[in-house]
Amino acid sequence: ALTRLAADLCARVDVLERLGLGYLTLERSTPTLSPGELQRLRLATQLYSNLFGVVYVLDEPSAGLHPADTEALLSALDRLKAGGNSLFVVEHEPGVIRHADWIVDVGPHAGQHGGQVLYSGPPAGLRDVPDSLTARHLFGPPAPLPGVRRDPTGWLDLSGVTRNNLRGVDVRLPLGVLTAVTGVSGSGKSSLITQALADLLGGHLGREIAPVEAGVDPADLLTADDAPAPTQGSLGGDVGRVRRLVQVTQAPIGRTPRSNLATYTGLFDHVRRLFAATPLARERRYSAGRFSFNVKGGRCEHCQGEGFVTVELLFLPSVYAPCPVCHGTRFNAATLEVTWQGLNIAQILNLTVDAAAQEFADEAPVHRALSTLQEVGLGYLRLGQPATELSGGEAQRVKLATELQKAVRGHTVYLLDEPTTGLHPSDVERLHAQLSRLVDAGHTVMVVEHDLGVIAASDWVVDLGPGAGEDGGQIVAQGTPEQVARASGSRTAPYLRRELDGHAQPAPT
Structure with a gap:
């Protein structure tokens, strides 16, 4: 037995x-x-x-x-x-x-511009579908690598870092460049960047690190026995040059449907002021607060601005139905009588980012926020789309777009944990372009990443391993992608070398 x-x-x-x-x-x-x-x-x-x-x-x-x-x-x-x-x-x-x-390719784009089955069949047949973005990345030439790698403008020296499976690790992390932190799953990448570095650098800046979202901290889900031990180690080097630390995670941007794309990015404040400045609103003495669905005055009081009501059923789960008074618009009839450019406030919230960018082309504060959302590939989202309906990858890109539209002064270090998760290769290219914008503006970006395209296009790579868990937690290699690709003992090196070789070869015909 x-x-x-x-x-x-x-x-x-x-x-x-x-x-x-x-x-x-x-x-x-x-x-x-x-x-x-x-x-x-x-x-x-x-x-x-x-x-x-x-x-x-x-x-x-x-x-x-x-x-x-x-x-x-x-x-x-x-x-x-x-x-x-x-x-x-x-x-x-x-x-x-x-x-x-067998491949079923859906598209051609996202949101209302997608939803069509472009192809269904063996992989080779996808090559002949001109509208397929997937086909371009499977059979087309790879995205070009940067002609010149950026040189670091300074260094952060981490010494004796102990956290999870990191045991007394010493590492130098460059400033002023895009750094990819690589290694097998469980090798200690997140422990080094989003935990140890965030703790030590946040402590140096005189505050606890606060992720840029109003979501539930994953640590709240842990028991006291599961909570990770605090970081041990010291931080030196050119740390005095850093003025700000931003950690962009995939946690939700809001806990309730009241939080949405427009409210989180701040563009809704500008939109409400535009409505308050219309002749009818001024005649009725409506303030900008009248056009908020979160406070009394302009919202529908039957559903309290939710847009739906809950129907309690005996012995069955509750059912959510559109509000019978406002029919899901969230506002009362008097508020909806006020229009800007022929649209009321509910119709504005129902616009996609792409459509809203055209409507607000002459309103600089609103258009700036909308254009950054388009640049990170979120043009298909509706302005009033509840935050609870966004995926982790969408939430992370909303946060990134919010950061991009800010006029940031002083050197900022951005930390991202696997930002390409859930992204199509075409969206990955857009994301990389926006991360490069942050670096070109004089900031530092560090990403924990597995996507070989992003790693190959980075300026610096730090590879952890060699294995996972107790077999990991060590710095296996660091340097430019070309240097790490030649490192012995690195499990990332063979794949990175293959990726770099693919960029050097002519595109397949």
């Missing part, structure tokens, strides 16, 4: 190791796991079950995975397929898409 139990235990552990989760301790609580780790854990359960005839639906399983871990994931998916199962995978990673037997 003991032999059978031991064999069963070894088989379960073997599945976890093949999925790259061998570094996790058995008592590790699930709230401390990343979404990618949780998804692979569930996948391991299915692999061990040996079921057949099952339809599996996976939503971006490669999110947050190093290329080496992605290969292990593809092997696991192949095993499920070989067992007589069907797999439907929503995915952005080109390597995973190329591995598929």
Whole structure:
């Protein structure tokens, strides 16, 4: 009996190791796991079950995975397929898409400009679909790399850093450039940048680090036993040059539907002032507050500006229905009589960013906010779209756009943890362009990243590893992407070298 139990235990552990989760301790609580780790854990359960005839639906399983871990994931998916199962995978990673037997491409763009099935068939056939952005990235030439790498303007020296699996780590991080921090999943990247560096630099600036969002701190979900230990170590070098620290996370930009794109970016304040300045509003003595759905006066009091009402059903879940008074507009009838350029305030909130940019072309404060949202690829979102409906990647880009429109004085260090998660390659290119804008303006950007295109286009790379968990937490290599690509002992180096070689070769015909 003991032999059978031991064999069963070894088989379960073997599945976890093949999925790259061998570094996790058995008592590790699930709230401390990343979404990618949780998804692979569930996948391991299915692999061990040996079921057949099952339809599996996976939503971006490669999110947050190093290329080496992605290969292990593809092997696991192949095993499920070989067992007589069907797999439907929503995915952005080109390597995973190329591995598929069948591709369904949806587009051509996002939001109201998408929703069409452009292609359904074997991968090779996608090449002949001219409207497909996916085809351009699978079969077209790679995005050009920077002609010249930026040189650091200073250095931050971290000494004796101890946090999670980092044990007495010493590292120099450059200022004034775009730095990619790489390594396999669980190697200590986030521990170094978004925890240790954020703690030490935030402490130097005389305050606790506050992420630029009004969301729930993931640490609130942890018990006292799960909460990470404080960072140990010291920070030196040119730290005196840094005036501001901004950590852009994928946490929601608001906890309730009352928070939306317009309110978070601040453009709604300008819009309400425009409405208050119209002749009818001045005649009725309406202030800018009249055009807010969060306070009494202009909002619909039946739904209190929510736009919907809750219908309680006996023995069934509650149902949300449009407000029968305002019909979902959130405002009362008198407020909606006031128009600007022929549109009332509810119609303005229902505009997409792209449409609003045309309407407000002559209003500089509003247009500036809208144009930055367009530049990060969010032109398809509606101004009044509730914050709770935004994905993590969309929320992060909203925060980035909000930062881009500010007139920032003094050297700022921006920290981003896997900003390309959930992004199509075309959106990744846009994101990289905006990060480069921040660097060109004299700031520092550090990203924890797995996307090889972003890593290859960075000015500096810090690679952690060599493995995960107890086998990680060390600086394996650092330097320009070309230098790290030649580093021995780095699991990132072979993939980065292949990426750089692909840029050097002529595009496939």
